[in-house]
Amino acid sequence: xxxxxxxxxxxxxxxxxxxxxxxxxxxxxxxxxxxxxxxxxxxxxxxxxxxxxxxxxxxxxxxxxxxxxxxxxxxxxxxxxxxxxxxxxxxxxxxxxxxxxxxxxxxxxxxxxxxxxxxxxxxxxxxxxxxxxxxxxxxxxxxxxxxxxxxxxxxxxxxxxxxxxxxxxxxxxxxxxxxxxxxxxxxxxxxxxxxxxxxxxxxxxxxxxxxxxxxxxxxxxxxxxxxxxxxxxxxxxxxxxxxxxxxxxxxxxxxxxxxxxxxxxxxxxxxxxxxxxxxxxxxxxxxxxxxxxxxxxxxxxxxxxxxxxxxxxxxxxxxxxxxxxxxxxxxxxxxxxxxxxxxxxxxxxxxxxxxxxxxxxxxxxxxxxxxxxxxxxxxxxxxxxxxxxxxxxxxxxxxxxxxxxxxxxxxxxxxxxxxxxxxxxxxxxxxxxxxxxxxxxxxxxxxxxxxxxxxxxxxxxxxxxxxxxxxxxxxxxxxxxxxxxxxxxxxxxxxxxxxxxxxxxxxxxxxxxxxxxxxxxxxxxxxxxxxxxxxxxxxxxxxxxxxxxx
Numbered sequence: 001x002x003x004x005x006x007x008x009x010x011x012x013x014x015x016x017x018x019x020x021x022x023x024x025x026x027x028x029x030x031x032x033x034x035x036x037x038x039x040x041x042x043x044x045x046x047x048x049x050x051x052x053x054x055x056x057x058x059x060x061x062x063x064x065x066x067x068x069x070x071x072x073x074x075x076x077x078x079x080x081x082x083x084x085x086x087x088x089x090x091x092x093x094x095x096x097x098x099x100x101x102x103x104x105x106x107x108x109x110x111x112x113x114x115x116x117x118x119x120x121x122x123x124x125x126x127x128x129x130x131x132x133x134x135x136x137x138x139x140x141x142x143x144x145x146x147x148x149x150x151x152x153x154x155x156x157x158x159x160x161x162x163x164x165x166x167x168x169x170x171x172x173x174x175x176x177x178x179x180x181x182x183x184x185x186x187x188x189x190x191x192x193x194x195x196x197x198x199x200x201x202x203x204x205x206x207x208x209x210x211x212x213x214x215x216x217x218x219x220x221x222x223x224x225x226x227x228x229x230x231x232x233x234x235x236x237x238x239x240x241x242x243x244x245x246x247x248x249x250x251x252x253x254x255x256x257x258x259x260x261x262x263x264x265x266x267x268x269x270x271x272x273x274x275x276x277x278x279x280x281x282x283x284x285x286x287x288x289x290x291x292x293x294x295x296x297x298x299x300x301x302x303x304x305x306x307x308x309x310x311x312x313x314x315x316x317x318x319x320x321x322x323x324x325x326x327x328x329x330x331x332x333x334x335x336x337x338x339x340x341x342x343x344x345x346x347x348x349x350x351x352x353x354x355x356x357x358x359x360x361x362x363x364x365x366x367x368x369x370x371x372x373x374x375x376x377x378x379x380x381x382x383x384x385x386x387x388x389x390x391x392x393x394x395x396x397x398x399x400x401x402x403x404x405x406x407x408x409x410x411x412x413x414x415x416x417x418x419x420x421x422x423x424x425x426x427x428x429x430x431x432x433x434x435x436x437x438x439x440x441x442x443x444x445x446x447x448x449x450x451x452x453x454x455x456x457x458x459x460x461x462x463x464x465x466x467x468x469x470x471x472x473x474x475x476x477x478x479x480x481x482x483x484x485x486x487x488x489x490x491x492x493x494x495x496x497x498x499x500x501x502x503x504x505x506x507x508x509x510x511x512x513x514x515x516x517x518x519x520x521x522x523x524x525x526x527x528x529x530x531x532x533x534x535x536x537x538x539x540x541x542x543x544x545x546x547x548x549x550x
Contacts, residue, residue: 037521037540041218044231044546045520045537047254048243050386051415052211052236056197058176059131059138060189062419064435072216072232072534073114074176074199075223077105077124077158082526082533084438086170090119090177090200090223094170098482101148101165105173107156111223113179114204120155126180128160130188137189139459142444143172146479166479167487168439176201189457202227202535211236228522228538230548238386238414250274253517258388259323262513275515278523278530282512283332286390286433287504288381288397292465294428296379303502304345305355309404310397311347316508319392324508329495330434330442332509336484337440337491342499352404363405370405378407382421383431385412390431393507397431422463423454431507440491443475446498466503519543 053066058074061067077091088094091105111119128150130136146169148161162169177200182193197205200223203216214234220226235252237243244261246252248271257266257277266277288310290297297303316324328345331338361370361377370377381398383390391412398408408429413421421427434445444450448467450460471494478490498504514530516523522537523530 037542039228039522039536039538040541040544041226041228041538042230042541042546042548043539043544044233045229045254045539046233046235046252048235048237048246048252049256050236050238050240050243051384052214052234053208054210054416054419055194056205056208057178057188057191057194058199059127059136059140059178060194062139063415065415068531069214069216069234070176070197070199071201072203073197073201073205074178075201076174076176077107078170078174080171080174080438080528080532082524082528084527086174089174090124091173096165096170098165101162103160103162103165103170103173104153105158105160107158108223109156111200112221113181113200114198114219115179115182116221117179117181119177119179119200121152121158122155123177123180124158125150125152126183127175127177130178130183131175133188135189135457137457137459139444139461140172140175141459142447142450143168143175164480166441167482168437168441168479171437171439203232206231222535224535227535229535231546232534240386240388247275247515250517253520255515257513257515259320259510259513260388262323263321266513266515271515274518276518276523278514278516278525279511280525280529281332281334282510283335283436283438284433284512285327285330285332285509286393286431286507288507289430289432289464289504290502291425291427291429291463292467292503293425294379296377296428299359300501301355301359302361303505304500305352305359305404306401306406307345307502307505308348308355309352309406310400310505312344312505312507313347315393315396318396319389320508320510324510327506327509328499329506330446330498330504331440331491331495332436335436335440336488337495339492339495341492342495345499345502349400349404356404356406361405368402368405369407376407377405378409379428380409380411381429381431382411382413382418382427384418385414389510394431420454423452423459425452425463425465441475441479442491442494443479446471446494447475448472464503468497468501471497519545 049065051065053069058070061070075089078086079089081087090107092108094103094105096103113119131138131141131144146162146164146166148163151159153159179198182198202219202222204219206217207215216232218227218230240258243255247255290303312326325333326344327333328342360372363370381394383394394410398410401408445461450462451465452460452463474490474494478487519539520537
């Protein structure tokens, strides 16, 4: 026990070189080796999250937790490798023809769905047809918009032809393939199989209690070899302090700890004797979105003024204990697409008051709240429960805006409610974050065609209703070319436009910090992070504490 639970803290810094990102030169890479024990089958790996999946269908996933859960149940044709490269998953090999704008996938043979039905090329075609169907409430349709045809050559071969073979074309096929034999006569949006998931992935669904827990068990017939762990259990605990308490009690093995937990509680002998900590940059940025359908925010000068009124560095210092990077645009700051030449708006409340007055907002009755056309400047800031950093940021922004005459209330809602607010665009301002794929293509979030209309069944990530013809053109052109230098110019121009127009107040980027119990082995920190090889994580026999599969 002393050897495996040795009192040291493993803090690993990894940066994302190569495809999609660049390596900052001012960071240090630091790794502490841990003792390796023999791989063994059995036991459960338990994780906690403040929200659970909302659906178990990979082509209908609205958020990262849902995608991560579906990623354990379903397999794509390809998957992200440790070096941010694309590896074969259901596809054994593939050929890409730039001249004919085709990708030909050769599928693995003898793969079976969790119900023992055979997987084949018709499942791939069916999945594409459902994504392309405008009736399907998917957020991923745009990833396949350049597909011209999908053709089944034989049961083990699929050929995809494109109008334009975009840089992100191959990565799009990492989406989970769904079973044709089950969904063929079902409404994809309401099917019972969205709750009774049948995939080809390393784990199969055992039990799902929404908002309580998800239990997955090892797929003993997994085509890449069964995972070591018998079970993966996701416990949904909305309160971060309760999550951390469950971690300390050793009822949880994995937890994405917050910066204040890292600073105040993780660097103690008691903690470091039980847990390893992995820290690495996230492909995520956080922002405050303006609803541009709200007349208050349709004036660019008003949005700029509210950015000037917000001390974003102080938010980073207080809410993140300084463990964040001030950002100016729509990419994580270590991506090649991020324009480092764009200077951040300063904190200047006096200038903010001046600009608001110039836009017609004046305090005519001396009550401290600005008015225009007989309406008070009163708005709401909404964000999700379970994220104390965003909650503190929302309260700080409320106070900063009050100082310049804008009355803001703050509302915290659960994750499912927040997704509905996005889909129906029923908000004033919102604090959220975006996660990026390896390729930085931001079309889905910023092109004017991507505005959602839930009542008409139209899904989209442009819930702020942003529209700019130059941005549309840049995003369209950037996905038609493969030359990274040319794409970089286009994305830098796009970044500059958003930094000026401020449809978002871009706030911060920060690191992912995972605490993992030291009984878990097989974890390898790579440019892709730690989760890319989850099925290879194991617990040595002498440290297993849960029962065997029933």
